Amino acid sequence: MTLDPDLFSDCGTDRPLIRIGDKWTMKIIVCLRDGPRRFGELIVPLRITAKVLTESLRAMERDGLLTRTAYGENPPRVEYALTPLGRTLLEPLAAICAWSAAHQPEVLRARSA
Amino acid sequence: MTLDPDLFSDCGTDRPLIRIGDKWTMKIIVCLRDGPRRFGELIVPLRITAKVLTESLRAMERDGLLTRTAYGENPPRVEYALTPLGRTLLEPLAAICAWSAAHQPEVLRARSA
């Protein structure tokens, strides 16, 4: 594997641009990959609390990763959808998931050894 | 972009297999990509404290990502090197760094808007 020496230069910043590794960002993006979802359609499969989900969604909205659309109905309806920018994150995320899937046995074997 | 529907299935676990997003794992791997390094050669460029570096290295050693070789010399000399398994992480890491570099302006623009 040949790697551009400067490929990692932007990883040297104090805090990563997007907290890929935080507990929820990645899962929310994956949950939204097939189309918009409502608050309640995220909270159940993710098994996240309302507070943390709200915080995560707001942060991702601020970063331009997803959009929040509130319809003035009652009971309330709010839909969250990935932006094109958010969609571009699916590819590197897939790379990590593929690595996880491929090397999980190896890591677990190393851990138990 | 076409994505295997099951590609993300392994990301649904409670804790990710490797804490890619933790503050140091990624940087340590990048620091070791050109060959083995000593404790002191990691602590200076990373600007990490001894305690946290030790903890991170031990955890990565447990996971089989790197090896620790202590030479019985004095003053002590210890070298850390990526294993083949650790090297395979460079590729997905590069994907994330590339994303960061490519989309940083977009994110920052969204944040300030």
Added chain:
DNA sequence: GTAGCCAGTTTCGTTGCGGTAACCGGCACC
């Protein structure tokens, strides 16, 4: 008038990652 729906917000408490500072052990040099 009360109960339920949805999408939150508020309050309070816990946990764990990361940081600071001090100390350790063996040798080598002066």
Added chain:
DNA sequence: GGTGCCGGTTACCGCAACGAAACTGGCTAC
């Protein structure tokens, strides 16, 4: 016999993330 070098370890601490539970608000249906 004191000092420095290297690679740690130990004790303590703060903050941000995470979580549980109760509450809100506006509308609808009974």
